[in-house]
Amino acid sequence: MNLFRSVRAVADASATGSGTIDWDAVAEASKAATDPGSLDLSSAERTGYAADVSDARERLAVVADVSFDVPDVVEVQNRHHWIDANVETFRRIMRPFEEHGPMVFPGVTRAVNTGTFAFVLSFLGNNVLGQYDPLLLAEGDDDHGLYFVHPNIRRVADSLDVEYPRFRRWIAFHEVSHAAEFGAAPWLSTHLESRMERGVDALIDGDLDRDAFRELDTAMTAVEGYAELLMDRAFDDDYEDLRRKLDERRRGGGPVAKIARRVLGLGLKRRQYERGARFFEYVADERGVAAASLVWEHPENLPTDAELDAPERWIARVSP
Template sequence: MDLYRSVRAVTNASGTGFVDWAAVAEAAKASTPPGDLTLTQEERTGYATDVRDARREVRRVAEVEFDLPDTVEVQNRHHWIDANVATFERVMRPIEEKGGSFFPGVARVVNTGTMAFMLSFLGKNVLGQYDPLLLAEGDPDHSLYFVRPNIQKVAAMLDVDYPRFRRWIAFHEVTHAAEFGAAPWLSGYLEQRMEEGVDTLAEGGFDRHSFQELDTAMTAVEGYAELLMDRAFDDDYEDLRRKLDERRQGGGPLARLVRRALGLGLKRRQYERGAAFFEAVADARGVAAASKVWERPENLPTDDELDHPEQWMRRVV
């Protein structure tokens, strides 16, 4: 980790945009230890087996067909940062294109530093990722990512068995692959709502409707994934969830502040609210009925239906 190089990259930010994305990548990696990526043969086999088993069990439980990305990557933190800079750049593009400043050089340095800090923080904490925004862009090289140093670190911090924790992460990410595989329209739907919201922010307004639709859709995404995890994972994982929640709520004041700023606390609310909705549907009509949510955009639950699943069942099932 080289904090001097990180600061230098930010202060030397240049170009015509409001963020120097090359400097973001350099600064984020300079302030983030990459972590070890020396996999044993046992680990290589373990990752492959976990993903294969997860695909088989999730397909069986959900009764939906889906494919996994051609590439399943086990990464270090620097690989993850490189893979996500382009996604952050694309999400922020409307603000860059429409923003303005009396001091563009100063704004560029501040914005570059902010983005670098966010990517560094996430790079040290993300365990696995299946990125729907890459699908929305039509990227043929989208991948299922596992950040090995973080998985190892968190397993040790939580005092849980590393292979078991790794397998749990694999199952969770494969459930997301199932959702986006079963609903080819979903990535574009999320992308459109995000673009509409960001466009309005860039113009100085706030599109409550777009962000509400985005939050509702992501609540469905997280809740359905929880439903599949409950029924597909071959072990009880309540202890893993509880320990991970305690870890998220802990940490220093800065870490807690950053988690709130990035909306990471909202994600747990999405898990719980979405899981309650889909559990109610599955208990009443079966998992196949719950999977109808991905047949078309109109089948997504409304914000009110999330709290009243019987209304959704009358409308859709």
């Protein structure tokens, strides 16, 4: 970790190139501020990751009664690998702003934006455990990706005082649950992309498309909630202690971490988990997991914002 090199990369962004963000500097600065961590895996650990993903796929397919494939790209990464993969994601999302956004003070804006995204990627790189990446807004035929940030998984398992192989397996089941959703719903990526693009285009025009962001939030609540349902029904061990300890850890941390979590909307994501989980638990208890899986048959089956808090209305509409 080299904080001087990180600051230097951001400072240089104000003097070179064009555009509102220097993405090469973002990657350099975020990695300079982040210890990559060790990827010195034993053969047992490599076998363990592969077995966890394979077992999760088989269990989830049976429990959800849906057909899906695990992404071709399954990587055990260090923190720098994760940052490299996600710089491209952030670049795709921010491209419309870069193409149309105003540049009142070009040098200052470029440096501030570059520093902001370097901080975000460094913070996330130090905290993300696993990620299912549907590669939203990607061009061409890019496949989806499944990533495990090994140094973070090991560090968090130790800090929570939980058995590492069990914790690693829990993370694998959660991320493969997301793969199940996108595999069962080929339309889901396009649905999320369209709402994201509508919202971004409106912001660029100085407007706020509340419907687009509401629909995006509703869809993501369904995504997170359904994954929680599958985890609850498919994981081959009780995991309440893992969830409780991880939640307690996330609520802790220093002032910088708390501010970063608030700015990044990580509290919102937790609310999406909880709200979506309540919805799908009700549906599964009333009609079974297969009925809950009907949500992925086509976009019209997604719950509305009102139905998320009144799942009986969704059942009456979709699974009478």
